[in-house]
Amino acid sequence: MTEAKKLFVKTYGCQMNVYDSERMAEALGAKGYVTTEAVEDADMVLLNTCHIREKASEKLYSDLGRLRALKVAKPGLKVGVAGCVAQAEGEEILRRSPVVDLVVGPQAYHRLPEMVEAEGRVVDTDFPVEDKFSLLPERKSLRGPTAFLTVQEGCDKFCAFCVVPYTRGAEVSRPVARLMDEARGLVPQGVREITLLGQNVNAYHGAGPEGVWGLARLLRALAGIEGLERLRYTTSHPNDMDDDLIAAHGDLPELMPYLHLPVQSGSDRILKAMNRKHTADAYLRLVERIRAARPDILLSSDFIVGFPGETDADFQATMDLIRAVGFGAAFSFKYSARPGTPAAEKPPVAAEVADARLQELQALVTAQQQSAQKAMVGREVEVLYEKPGRLPGQMVGKSGHLHAVHIADPVGRIGEMVRARVSASSTNSLAADLISRSA
Numbered sequence: 475m476t477e478a479k480k481l482f483v484k485t486y487g488c489q490m491n492v493y494d495s496e497r498m499a500e501a502l503g504a505k506g507y508v509t510t511e512a513v514e515d516a517d518m519v520l521l522n523t524c525h526i527r528e529k530a531s532e533k534l535y536s537d538l539g540r541l542r543a544l545k546v547a548k549p550g551l552k553v554g555v556a557g558c559v560a561q562a563e564g565e566e567i568l569r570r571s572p573v574v575d576l577v578v579g580p581q582a583y584h585r586l587p588e589m590v591e592a593e594g595r596v597v598d599t600d601f602p603v604e605d606k607f608s609l610l611p612e613r614k615s616l617r618g619p620t621a622f623l624t625v626q627e628g629c630d631k632f633c634a635f636c637v638v639p640y641t642r643g644a645e646v647s648r649p650v651a652r653l654m655d656e657a658r659g660l661v662p663q664g665v666r667e668i669t670l671l672g673q674n675v676n677a678y679h680g681a682g683p684e685g686v687w688g689l690a691r692l693l694r695a696l697a698g699i700e701g702l703e704r705l706r707y708t709t710s711h712p713n714d715m716d717d718d719l720i721a722a723h724g725d726l727p728e729l730m731p732y733l734h735l736p737v738q739s740g741s742d743r744i745l746k747a748m749n750r751k752h753t754a755d756a757y758l759r760l761v762e763r764i765r766a767a768r769p770d771i772l773l774s775s776d777f778i779v780g781f782p783g784e785t786d787a788d789f790q791a792t793m794d795l796i797r798a799v800g801f802g803a804a805f806s807f808k809y810s811a812r813p814g815t816p817a818a819e820k821p822p823v824a825a826e827v828a829d830a831r832l833q834e835l836q837a838l839v840t841a842q843q844q845s846a847q848k849a850m851v852g853r854e855v856e857v858l859y860e861k862p863g864r865l866p867g868q869m870v871g872k873s874g875h876l877h878a879v880h881i882a883d884p885v886g887r888i889g890e891m892v893r894a895r896v897s898a899s900s901t902n903s904l905a906a907d908l909i910s911r912s913a
C-alpha cells in the first residue's frame with residue numbers, strides 16, 4: 475500500500491466554512507488523503523476562505539505568502555483556495571499568487587477530487603445545478619459530541635453591506651429526507667447536539683413529505699431522533715422568525731434556550747439604508763414574543779458600526795436598542811466596504827469615529843455578557859462535555875445557554891451530559907459543581 479497523502483486544512487470565517495472544510499476533507503479522503511495538523515508535513519494545503527470584511531480576505535494573501543517557502547522546499551505540494559474569496563476573486567487569485575494550484579468556490583467543492591488530479595492550475599467557481607451535498611461521501615470522521623449540519627445555503631436578502639449573496643449565491647434549502655438521514659447517521663458516531671446551519675437558516679423551506687417544510691417543522695422532526703438531545707440553529711434573520719418557530723422555542727425541550735438574531739443597527743434610518751427591511755421597534759416586539767415563548771432564552775446579535783451615513787444619533791439609537799434588549803453575547807464589527815456591494819459606493823464614516831463607536835458598543839455588550847453570566851451563579855445547568863479542561867481532573871462543556879462551563883470531574887467523559895450547579899463566573903466561562911451524571 476502506498477503511504478497516505480497528507481492534507482492540511484485551514485478554515486477562516488463562519489461555521490458554514492467549518493462544515494464545508496469537514497466535507498472537503500472527507501471528499502479528499504476518498505482520494506487517499508488523511509488530514510494533518512502540521513502544515514510542513516502536508517502534500518496538499520487547502521485554505522477555506524472568508525470574504526466578509528477586508529481584513530478577513532487579506533489573511534489569505536499573507537498565508538499564501540508564507541506557503542511560498544514550503545512550496546519551494548516541496549515542489550509537489552498542492553495549494554488550493556476554497557470558500558468565499560475563491561468565489562469572489564476566482565482567477566485573480568492565480569494571478570496574484572503563483573503558489574496556488576486550484577481555486578474552488580463554495581458551490582463547486584464536490585468537484586474537488588477531480589480538480590486535485592487535474593494537470594495544471596484549475597478554477598471552478600460555477601454554481602452548478604446538481605446538489606453538491608448528494609455527491610459528497612457520507613459523513614464518518616466525526617470527533618466530538620457536537621456537529622454542524624448545513625440545511626440551507628445562500629441568501630436572497632442583499633443587505634447593502636454584505637457579500638454573502640454574491641459568494642454563496644441564491645438561497646437553497648436541502649430536502650428534509652436527506653437532512654434526517656444525515657442527522658440520524660451522526661448519532662451513532664457520538665453526536666448528541668446538532669447545530670443547523672444556514673446563512674439564513676430560518677428562511678429554510680425544504681421539500682418534505684406532504685409539501686414544503688419550514689425550519690420549525692424540521693426541528694420538531696429532528697427532535698424525535700433517539701439519542702439526539704440538543705438542537706440549535708444559526709444564523710437567523712429577524713424577518714424570518716415565524717410564529718411556528720417562536721412556538722418551537724416554547725414547546726421543544728431539545729431546542730436550546732439561545733438564539734443568535736442579528737439586528738446590525740438600532741437606527742431606522744440606517745436599517746433602511748442597510749436594506750434590512752425591518753425597524754428597531756419591530757425587532758424589539760419580536761424579542762418580546764420570543765421571550766414570551768421561552769422566558770429564559772439568551773439572545774445574541776451582530777452589530778455593524780460606522781455604516782456610511784451613520785450619525786451620532788444613529789449610533790445612540792443602536793446603544794438604546796442594546797440597553798432595551800440586554801444581550802447574552804454580541805459580535806460587533808467596524809463597517810468594511812466590500813467591492814460590488816451597494817454600500818461601498820457611499821462616503822465612509824471617519825475611521826476614528828467608527829473606532830470610538832466600536833469601543834463604546836463593545837464595552838456595553840461586554841457588561842451585558844458579564845451580567846448574563848453572573849445571573850447563572852447558583853443555578854442548576856445541564857452541561858454536555860466537549861473536552862478535558864486545562865486543570866487535571868477537569869472537564870469543559872457547554873450549557874444550554876451556550877456558556878462554557880468548567881467542572882471538576884475526574885471520571886467525566888467527552889460526550890457525557892451532566893447536571894451541575896454554577897459556582898462562579900469568570901471572563902469567558904462559568905465554573906460549576908457536579909450534581910449528577912447523565913442528566
Ligand code: SAH
Pocket residue numbers: 526527635636637638672673674709710711736738776777778807808809810811812
Ligand atoms: N447571515 C447572517 C450573517 C452574515 S455575516 C445574517 O444575516 O446576519 C456575519 C456578520 O458579519 C453580519 O451579521 C454582519 O454584522 C457582519 N458583516 C457583514 N458584512 C460586513 C461588512 N461589510 N462590514 C462589517 N461587518 C459586516
Ligand code: SF4
Pocket residue numbers: 629630631632633636637638639673674711
Ligand atoms: Fe448578508 Fe444580509 Fe444575507 Fe445576512 S441576511 S447573509 S447580512 S445579505
Ligand code: F3S
Pocket residue numbers: 486487488489490491523524525526557558637638641642673
Ligand atoms: Fe465569510 Fe463566506 Fe461565511 S464570506 S462569513 S465564509 S459565508
